[in-house]
Amino acid sequence: MDNTGSDLFVIILLGFFLMLLMVSFIIIMVIFHRQRQLENRQKVLALEASYENTLLNAEKEIREETLANVGRELHDNIGQMLSLAKINLSSSKPTSISEGKSIINEVIKEVRGLSKSLNLDWVEAISIEEFIKRELQKVENSGYCKVNFSHKGDALELEKDHKLILIRILQETLNNALKHAAPDMISIEIDNSGEKSVVTIQDDGAGFDTSIESTGLGMTNLKKRMETIGGEIEIASELEKGTLITLYLPK
Template sequence: MNYEPTQIFFIVLSGIVLMLLMSGFIIVMVLLHRQQQLRNRQKMDNLRAEYEKTMLKVEKEIQDQTLSFIGQELHDNLGQILSLAKLTLNSPDEENYSEGKRLINHAIKEVRSLSKRLNLDWVKEVSLLDFISGELQKIENFGFCKTQFETDVEPIELDLDKKLVLIRIIQECLNNIMKHAEPSVIYISLAQKKDSLSITVKDDGKGFDVDDKSKGMGLHNLKSRIETIGGKLILSSIIGIGTEIKLLLPFE
């Protein structure tokens, strides 16, 4: 088949135009892909920065609470032990001397225990189950209200960061209950499935309107914190009935 020069020109021109269109399409796709990569990288950087910010804030809050606890222990517990030891040792009675030595040894143990809490070593050593039991026991010791703790969970190993966040969230939930709920019972339960850990904090107090914006900031902070470690918070509350907060943390 013989082509006229004009036909050959149009065929070549069409080929060039098609090649330019293909090249332009490829360039556009490459640019879009790079933009998506940049957006993804920026998103990951933002998530990492938010995670680090949350962890620093959580560590500071736990340290502040620990210092407050230590101050109270020094005043109420250790101070009394040392005062009693002083009074005992001032007596010439040999039995009192032995009792004084026992009290001093007890005071030394208390100081060592408190020194560990000045950093976050206690968080590494304590299990989540023991922490929850201890917090509820303190509430009962204060005479605030009754508590219940139920779990079918075997002792679990959690990353320190995840444990820190969970500890702080549970502390915040309990603090909010004691400040606002006026309950007769605080109930905490742990359940473990194949792929997740469920922690439920519930009370039979006053309850509140979950749509009340004045109470939204504290809830938002709790949700943000659990989300930084890949978890989820579910809240339900009925005025006059009580409040339930469920924390869901997936296992890797």
């Protein structure tokens, strides 16, 4: 009888300890799960903050570049046109007055165009293909170097925020080529026919040694911006043989 009572006590005691272990295990798992949830939430918030920061920087840089272009246009183009209009309108000749009025109309068109460029709503209105053509046309018009653009597959469709960041990436790569490479030719190709959308920017300029770590933030910024929109970037370059930058965008 005593043995039976003793065995029962041991069984109850073991059951209690097992139950205690199970409860402890459940509590630990709940705490661990909550901690993982908190860590994941913090990671999501950090990614969202990084994305917002990248987007704000892209907007700021585009606005600054736009303002610089507006300043140049006001000084070099519109200022000259207004001076010419003033000379013509000061004349008593009917033909000169007519020419002056015509120039004033052109100035109005130019100012309207500049005012539109200050508003980033143009990002939604323009396609990536149109933007690239416009930027390359500017380079060609400047006489700096020759340009080429080609396209495969469907038009590249991106939401506004991603498009804005990609536009800034393209501007940055073009600026780097013009500033540092001194190329004879810059070529941009969009290949939207495969599983990923691929944009390549190639120049035949000075190139650089990719094995030497860059001290600047340019390449780092490009990589971070591509990561922000879920893409990747590859940079291949060789001294005196130019540079090839490949952007991979998810569909």
